[in-house]
Amino acid sequence: MRQVLGASSLAEQVTEAVREAIRSGELRAGELYSVYQLAERLNVSRTPVREALLGLAETGLVRFERNRGFRVVRRDPKDIAEVFHLRLLLEVPAARLAAMNAAPLDGLRAELAAMRTAAEDHDEPRFMSHDRAFHDLLLLAGGNAKLAGIVRGLRDATIALGASTADRSRSLSDIADEHEPILAALAAGDADGAAAAVRAHAAHTGELLLAQVAAENGTPVDPADADLIRSALFLS
Amino acid sequence: MRQVLGASSLAEQVTEAVREAIRSGELRAGELYSVYQLAERLNVSRTPVREALLGLAETGLVRFERNRGFRVVRRDPKDIAEVFHLRLLLEVPAARLAAMNAAPLDGLRAELAAMRTAAEDHDEPRFMSHDRAFHDLLLLAGGNAKLAGIVRGLRDATIALGASTADRSRSLSDIADEHEPILAALAAGDADGAAAAVRAHAAHTGELLLAQVAAENGTPVDPADADLIRSALFLS
DNA sequence: AGCTGACATGTAGCATGTTACATGTCAGTG
């Protein structure tokens, strides 16, 4: 682990390692772990591990229990609903503003193209990386860097527990398709169209994810959760 | 410092102490400090100080510079604009939803009353605490706890550097007054009215703060900053 | 059996030792 070139701090590397471990299911939600064990497994001292976990605790991914250990927080459908409610409230206006300012069309086209080739290769990590870059570009074009940062955090929080619709509810190329109307509207300078396209994309993703998580739990979708997402539709 | 009852961890106490030190100007923005010095001044070891600062770094209040120290981040008008743009996008829909659901009118009335008595006593900390509680209640009534948390963070980030309009641009009782229309609209179940009242309150605060910071710097308000705030008016 | 309390176990939280490195300084060189 030591002396890995290109990465800045050990703590950051541990953060990524833990995120990945949660995604892969190596660290199970609800289970109790300790900084000691984890540090030993990663071959680093406890300090950077603790620092990484403190950071993740602040974003709500894990929780410390004094003198007992830490726990990966269990995500429930309500979390999904809240995240997509928020994303609609933030991403839709950002898209509208991006259309009104000058959207970075070339960059967006490049990311979408990269998503398509990644989809053909069935390379989900690469696909997700470009998906993320696409949305990042769009959000930054809205003119509010803090907003972009918050949405980025929301995306990471949901992805961290494998909450992805890719190749479950939708194929990768289906997802890429949903970005076309966004790009088209931006190219046309159509603010309403861009807003509508982003709204449709985000709402669709949210509802699929909600249904998927409900199915995993074997329970029906709580209408309140679906309503929370939908309530953001006419508010944005 | 040790063994302070009622507070959970040393790191959290240090977090508060640093926040307060920034507010009071004891720690000046832009200046370089070290964990060593700070730990000595607070009579605790470096570890909890470092942990506290790492947390504050994550919220953007300070920044670490490797092998040099840490710096209190300087807030510029653009930050103010971004924060209020975000608050408008989030608080206005939340108010609308709160009006449509059942707003916790009793609690809100109690907080507003407490704000009034604090205003009479010219007790700004107490006033701010109830102001915060008022907005917290309102946001939670919107039904999205994560949204409430994010807005809370945005509020904290701005007040941490004394960025308050209280008794500069407005008296405390002026600020209390601005909450009346919100409460009235909520009591009447008037969603549009509640949205408009919150929008007016937030936009007003943002513009005053922008002007105030510009005046401190002796520069005119950057139109782009004012536009960013205003752009959220017709988006929410 | 049901209860109680001493004790073993394992941990977060805190303190402190150690290391690599970014910068400022300043003598030595052209």
Add this chain to the structure above:
DNA sequence: CACTGACATGTAACATGCTACATGTCAGCT
């Protein structure tokens, strides 16, 4: 005078030692 590079200084980042405490366990008692 300008420029270079060895060195001193101070620091974040990391490693490790220490302590109080929350919990599980289990013998001893009723």
